[in-house]
Amino acid sequence: MTDFAVILLSTILVNNFVLVQFLGLCPFMGVSNKLETAIGMSGATTFVLTLASICSYLVHNYILAPLELEYLRTIAFILVIAVVVQFAKMFIEKTSPLLYRVLGVFLPLITTNCAVLGVALQNTTKAHSFLESTLFGFGAALGFSLVLVLFSAMRERLAVADVPTPFKGAAIGMITAGLMSLAFMGFSGLA
Amino acid sequence: MIELLTQHPIIAALLALVSLSLLFGGVLGFAAVRFKVEGDPIVDQIDALLPQTQCGQCGHPGCRPYAQSIANGEAINKCPPGGQSTINAIADLLDVEAPTLDAEHGEESDVATVAFIREDECIGCTKCIQACPMDAILGAAKQMHTVIADECTGCDLCVEPCPVDCIDMVPLATSIADWKWELPPSSKEQAISLIVTDQRGQLEHTGEAA
Numbered sequence: 009m010t011d012f013a014v015i016l017l018s019t020i021l022v023n024n025f026v027l028v029q030f031l032g033l034c035p036f037m038g039v040s041n042k043l044e045t046a047i048g049m050s051g052a053t054t055f056v057l058t059l060a061s062i063c064s065y066l067v068h069n070y071i072l073a074p075l076e077l078e079y080l081r082t083i084a085f086i087l088v089i090a091v092v093v094q095f096a097k098m099f100i101e102k103t104s105p106l107l108y109r110v111l112g113v114f115l116p117l118i119t120t121n122c123a124v125l126g127v128a129l130q131n132t133t134k135a136h137s138f139l140e141s142t143l144f145g146f147g148a149a150l151g152f153s154l155v156l157v158l159f160s161a162m163r164e165r166l167a168v169a170d171v172p173t174p175f176k177g178a179a180i181g182m183i184t185a186g187l188m189s190l191a192f193m194g195f196s197g198l199a
Numbered sequence: 200m201i202e203l204l205t206q207h208p209i210i211a212a213l214l215a216l217v218s219l220s221l222l223f224g225g226v227l228g229f230a231a232v233r234f235k236v237e238g239d240p241i242v243d244q245i246d247a248l249l250p251q252t253q254c255g256q257c258g259h260p261g262c263r264p265y266a267q268s269i270a271n272g273e274a275i276n277k278c279p280p281g282g283q284s285t286i287n288a289i290a291d292l293l294d295v296e297a298p299t300l301d302a303e304h305g306e307e308s309d310v311a312t313v314a315f316i317r318e319d320e321c322i323g324c325t326k327c328i329q330a331c332p333m334d335a336i337l338g339a340a341k342q343m344h345t346v347i348a349d350e351c352t353g354c355d356l357c358v359e360p361c362p363v364d365c366i367d368m369v370p371l372a373t374s375i376a377d378w379k380w381e382l383p384p385s386s387k388e389q390a391i392s393l394i395v396t397d398q399r400g401q402l403e404h405t406g407e408a409a
Contacts, residue, residue, distance in 0.1 A: 071219065075204065075211045084219060091223040095230050102234035168382055 012143055017198065019147030025123045026155045027185075027192040032123030036156060037181060039114050041167075046160035048107045049114055050153030052096060056118050057127060057152070060085075060092045061145025064128035065138055078132075085128040093119045123152060159188060241292075242270045248288045252280040253332045254354030256305045261332070274298070279305030280354060305355075311377075312353040312368040314346045320365035327357035327366060 025031045039049040064085045072078055097115050101108045108115070118124065127148045131141040162184055171180050204211040246266035257277035259265040269275055275289045276298040283300060290297035300307055316327070316336075323341040335351040338344030358366050371377075 067219065071215055075215055076208065077212050077215055080212055080216065084216070087216075087219060087223065091227060094227055098227075098230045098234040101236055 012139070015140060015143045016147040016150070019144055020151040020154060021192070021195040022198050024151045024155060024192050024195075025126060025148045026152055027189040028196075029126065030189075031126040032121045032152060035114060035117065035121055036152075036159065036185070037178070038117075039111075040156055040160040040163050040181075043157065043160045043164055045111065045114075046156045048111050050149075050156050051107075052100060052111060052115060053118055053121065053124075053152055053156075054146070054149035055099075056089075056092055056096050056121075057124055057149035058142065058146045059096070060089050060124050061127050061131055061141050061148075062138075063088045063092060065131055065136070065141040068132050069138075081132060082125075082129070085125055089124050089128070090119050123148060155188065155192075159185065162188075242266050244292055245269050245289060248281075248285055248292065249278060250281040250285060250352070252352035252354045254280055254352060254356055255332050256280070256354065256356075258304070269293075274301065276301045277304045279307050280352065282307035311371040312355075313348050313351045313371050314353065314355075314357055315367045315369045316344055316346055317365040317367065318343050318345060320363055322363055324362060326360040326362065330356045330360045332356060 019025070023029060026033065026036050035049060035053070040046050064081075067084055067088055068078075068081055072081055072084060093116060096118070097108075100111070100115065127145050131144055134144075136144055163181060166180055166184065175183065204214070242263075243266075246263050249262040249266055251262050253261040255261065256279050257265045259268060265273075265278070269289065275293070275295070276286050278285055279300060283297075286300060287297045314335075321338075321343045323338060323343060325338065325340050325344070327344060328336045328338060332354065333350050333352055335347045336344050336357060337347060353368065353371070355368060358364075358368065
């Protein structure tokens, strides 16, 4: 039980995929302008990341490993992720057309979110069990959602702040992200 | 079979990837049928952006018929209750240039209003009842009429037919349901009012420090 808590804590805070491992930075910068879209994106990414880590675990352990084809895992995982994203897209289009329109182009772009592939690959290198893989993916998604929501809330404030002209827009966003990353470094040693 | 696979890893690799792709293709095909979106979502989306006053100022009997004809290529600038913000939202959705409001169909008002009948002046002619698209006016012939404020969308259509001009459009008071948190005032004024030393500097600049 403590193992699972440690995995969750480590993926959400200590080894946060965005701010400590610097994976999945494009949606982090791209969808964080508004809190509402950030929350939608977090939901979609959580769905995709968890499902993708489960599917890639199954593919790796029941198809690739018995056939000694581990070297194919990158391409197989990309295939899995693309399918899961497409599935999520159809699912969201059916269940919530509004969220579908808000997310727009970023929904298919989850495919190229390197955090998703990163989670799948780290699951195999760390030889996680099924439950551990699921938790690892879910924790990574929670960590991603946490920083995305925090960051978008800050950017909503930054939009009305008196920022010096050279730092306006993306520049101050980058600086803020850097400061957040520094703050998250403070969690190292927690688990 | 197993022997063949272990002796020729390339065949195993090909077989694994091809069967994976087939499997995933099957899953997606199933999902495409299972999660098929019915109806024309674009009409729903335009309808959601329109203000739902059902006022008919665009020349259509209601908001949904107008959404339908926008989807069929009608001009998007015929909705005075929605105003410029609605035009911009629809232009954004359809990815077209946002025109300004067509004055032929009415003018945009800044504040939301609701109709109010001065009841002692009302003669009970029922003309406003026939004009109301929302059935928000209650009354009978030769009886005093009144407006159900919750149903009234403030479309002004009842003002014109009234023979004694006893209908006023009164601005809607802010209630808990439509109260909005104001964004902090932007840029300089805010910074100056927050930071005491800046405030002093500002005063010195304008020569009011003494």
